Amino acid sequence: xxxxxxxxxxxxxxxxxIAVVSSLGIATKPIVVPLVHVVTGPLFIPGGAIAGGFYMxxxxxxxxxxxxxxxxxxxxxxQSILVISTGTMGTHGVxxxxxxxVPGLAAEIVFLFSKNNQFNVMHYVLGCMAANTSxxxxxxxxxxxxxxxxxxxxxxxxxxxxxxGGIIASGIISGLEKMNIYLGE
Numbered sequence: 001x002x003x004x005x006x007x008x009x010x011x012x013x014x015x016x017x018i019a020v021v022s023s024l025g026i027a028t029k030p031i032v033v034p035l036v037h038v039v040t041g042p043l044f045i046p047g048g049a050i051a052g053g054f055y056m057x058x059x060x061x062x063x064x065x066x067x068x069x070x071x072x073x074x075x076x077x078x079q080s081i082l083v084i085s086t087g088t089m090g091t092h093g094v095x096x097x098x099x100x101x102v103p104g105l106a107a108e109i110v111f112l113f114s115k116n117n118q119f120n121v122m123h124y125v126l127g128c129m130a131a132n133t134s135x136x137x138x139x140x141x142x143x144x145x146x147x148x149x150x151x152x153x154x155x156x157x158x159x160x161x162x163x164x165g166g167i168i169a170s171g172i173i174s175g176l177e178k179m180n181i182y183l184g185e
Contacts, residue, residue, distance in 0.1 A: 006070065014066045021065065022078035025058035026088060048139065049154045052132040053161030057169045059107055060127040064173035067117040069108070072127070076104025095142055102138045103131035124173070125166030132162030 007015070029051070036051040063071045080100035084093070092099050110127040111119065136158040140151055 009068055009070070010066070010074075014068060014071075017065050018062055018071060018074050018078060021058050021062035022075045022082060025055050025075070026079055026082045026086075028058070029055045030088065045157060046136075046139075046144065046154060049132070049136045049158040050161045052135055052158055053128060053163070053165035054168075055165075056103060056107075056128050056131040056135065056162060057165030059104060059131050060111075060124050060166055061169040061172060063107065063111050063127065064119060064124065064169060065176075067119075069112070072104040072107040072111065072131070073101065074104070076101040092139075092143065099135060099138055099142065103135040106130035106134035119173070121167065121170040124170035125163050128166035128169060129159045129162035132158045132165065 010018070032051045032054045033047050036054075037047040040047045040050050059072050059075045062075045077097075077100070080096040082088070083096045083100065107127040107130050110130050111117075111123055114123060133155050136154055137151070140146055140154070146154070
């Protein structure tokens with residue numbers, strides 16, 4: 001009988017990396033969001049759209065470290081469980097399962113377009129952009145329901161922020177690779 005368990009593809013080391021990266025993503029959110037709100041508050045732009053790139057980057061960084069299909073989705077699921085169980089900033093109750101997992105799915109789709117799990121800067125940039133814009137969009141659909149013009153502006157800001165987060169993640173992965181630090185597989 002074939003063993004079809006999803007987690008069997010991950011080593012203990014991979015799962016620890018996923019847990020650490022997930023935790024760091026949640027831990028940085030209460031620090032980054034208030035700082036971003038100083039700028040976005042007076043402009044009436046939801047701070048999560050801008051701050052998202054700086055805590056969604058942990059998701060794409062995790063993919064760069066683990067390099068296995070499903071990593072971004074797992075990070076999103078772990079983050080949603082952490083947020084629900086601890087009641088930290090950004091909790092949407094049980095809807096956190098959706099608002100944290102959808103960005104993981106969006107980033108995961110971007111990383112599927114790679115050969116032999118070899119990623120370049122565009123994977124990280126587009127992955128983080130996809131995660132942040134999808135997270136912003138799903139939050140708008142579930143909670144805010146803003147007008148289309150406003151959503152277009154916010155999604156543009158989310159894409160820019162996501163691109164910056166992807167560049168940061170790519171830089172960290174490149175630095176680790178130059179130091180010959182074990183990455184994935």
